Amino acid sequence: MSNDMLAIINARIVTVDEQGTIINSGTIVVDENGLISQIAAGSIGHTSETVIDARGAIVMPGLVNAHAHLGMTLFRGLGDDMNLEDFLSRLMPAEIRMLDHEAVVAGTELGALESLLGGITTTLDMYYLPDAAQEVAQRSGMRIFSAPNLLEGDGPEPLPFDARMDWAEQWLIQANATGNDSLNWLAPHSTYLLGEEHLL
Missing domain, CATH: 2.30.40.10 (Urease, subunit C, domain 1)
Known part of the structure; x- marks a missing residue:
């Protein structure tokens, strides 16, 4: 037995x-x-x-959060009761100034702990420096699906779109080599930060 x-x-x-x-x-x-x-x-x-x-x-089975930016937890309260455009104009410069691997790990840890306390055991995380989210996933036991954030030049990893696509291709090669299905996808940022030529 x-x-x-x-x-x-x-x-x-x-x-x-x-x-x-x-x-x-x-x-x-x-x-x-x-x-x-x-x-x-x-x-x-x-x-x-x-x-x-x-x-x-x-x-009961754990809940799934299908759209998260766990590392962004660090910026909670930066822009409450604002429309999206005003919020992003305040948030994105702060992200560029403040985010590095350690900061994204800290924000993702906090977001993961809050998620687990709420019964969320799996999340689709679309944020900068996705290796940081995977580091937290390995330590916390939470299933965090993370991927390269595709946008044009902004953020703490300011790459031109073509270079970002090269990075994304290497990410997918690594995901396939390791068999880690939580890495095997891409995260286009939005229709307002990516042109039609990048989304199609």
């Missing part, structure tokens, strides 16, 4: 199966590979020494 890593008992389990099943007092067993091996109502046999009594708590 394999050794189970974890058993969660007395949980209200939101299964997110096709029937929308909710188990009011159930057990989840996680195997030695970190995968759920059993879910059932009531108690079930397991070999785990680690048991979490989740009485009064909800256990």
Whole structure:
């Protein structure tokens, strides 16, 4: 018999199966590979020494944030209650002056911690210096999908668009070589910072 890593008992389990099943007092067993091996109502046999009594708590799959700029957490409060154009005219010069690898790591760590506290376990992160986000992903256990931010010349990595595309190509080659699917995409910034010739 394999050794189970974890058993969660007395949980209200939101299964997110096709029937929308909710188990009011159930057990989840996680195997030695970190995968759920059993879910059932009531108690079930397991070999785990680690048991979490989740009485009064909800256990459900993690949420997915499909559009994030985790490193931008550092700039929270810089421009509240502003339209996008005014906000960006205040934000982008600050990013150019202040961001480096360490700053993006710090902002991404804060954003990742806040995300995890809110039940978000996976995020699609579109920000500068994507290696910083991957560093945080490896340390935090959060699934962070990050990629080169494609825009024309601005930001803490001021490359002309053609050079940025060369960098993006190398990024994708690395992603394919490592088999890391969280790196295997690109992040065009926006229709207002990229011309039509770069988006098509």
